[in-house]
Amino acid sequence: MSGAENYKNVYDDDFFAYTSGISWKSAQKVVPVFRELLPFCKSVADFGCAEGVWLKCWLLNGVEDVVGVDGDYVNTDALHISKEAFFARNLDEAVDLGRRFDVACSLEVAEHLSPESSRQFVQSLTRHSDVVIFSAAPPGQGGEFHMNEREYDEWRSFFRDEGYEAYDCIRPKLKGFHDVSFWYRYNIVLYVKQTVANKLPEAIKATKVDANAKIPDIAPPIFKLRKSIVKLLPYGLQNRLAALNSKLRSISG
Known part of the structure; x- marks a missing residue:
């Protein structure tokens, strides 16, 4: 079974309905933080x-130019953006939309x-x-x-190979936002190409992670x-436990 076919089997409407909720x-709390830090952003x-x-x-x-990229397993009738703004692509492969944006994000x-596509995904x-x-x-x-x-x-090394450095400007602003899912509060990092870093607001420049x-x-x-316990478990068991947890959370509302 190909990767694309496998994704169609696992990322179904139920999965997206749960994760979208x-x-x-979280997005309602976090995007205003992004906008505060990146006031120049007009396209995402x-x-x-x-x-x-x-x-x-x-x-x-206030950002009017938005584009979404994901696999063809996404039900376009359920999109929260226009269908014209959605591009079906296999993210395990190189993606080139033929244009650039003020901000790219992947959360x-x-x-x-x-795992083999990690570097290529960062390049996309x-x-x-x-x-x-x-x-x-x-x-x-x-x-x-x-x-x-x-x-x-590890992700940072892939970005550095492309000339980008890490700025830890977002996570401190999410401290105490307990209604934001922990994976966003703990994991979001801003990467900026160093040839344009001098144009960043001072508030971001000050958070550059030392080399x-x-x-x-x-x-x-x-x-x-x-985490130290979970990472010792086989992938299959981790996945089954996560699926059970998701089911219990969806039942409890």
Whole structure:
């Protein structure tokens, strides 16, 4: 079975209905933070947009030019953006939309892609913008179909190879936002191409991660312990536990 066929089997309407509800609640809190930090932003491309709830929030916060990219398994009748703004692409392969954006974003998507496509996925992001908002699950976070969990600095190395550096300007602003899903609060990092870094607002420049320092894990100790245990489990067991947790959460509302 090909990767594309497998994605169609696992990323169905029920999966997206569940994740869109969670994402919408977080996006309403987080996108205004993005807008505060990136006031110059007039166009956004979301790679792994699912039904487009994050892009809907960008629209509601004054960004009129939005584009979503995800697989052809997304039900376009359920989109929260126009169908014309959605591009069906296999994210395991190189993506080129033929234009650039003020901001590219990919939130909690890369861990769902094949490990072999990791570098290429980062190249797809950097191909489309000098400014990338990125988050991906670290080892032990757990979740459905998380076949590619990596340390923050592994992703950072891929971005650095493309001439981008990390800025930890978003996570401090989300501290205390307990109604925002923890994976966004703990994982979002801004990457900026260094040839344009001098144009950044001073508030962002001040948060550049030192070249000799690691991107810190800001999760609380209890969650770090959880990750250390979960990452020891086989992928299949992790996936089954995550699916059970999702089902229980959907039942409880």
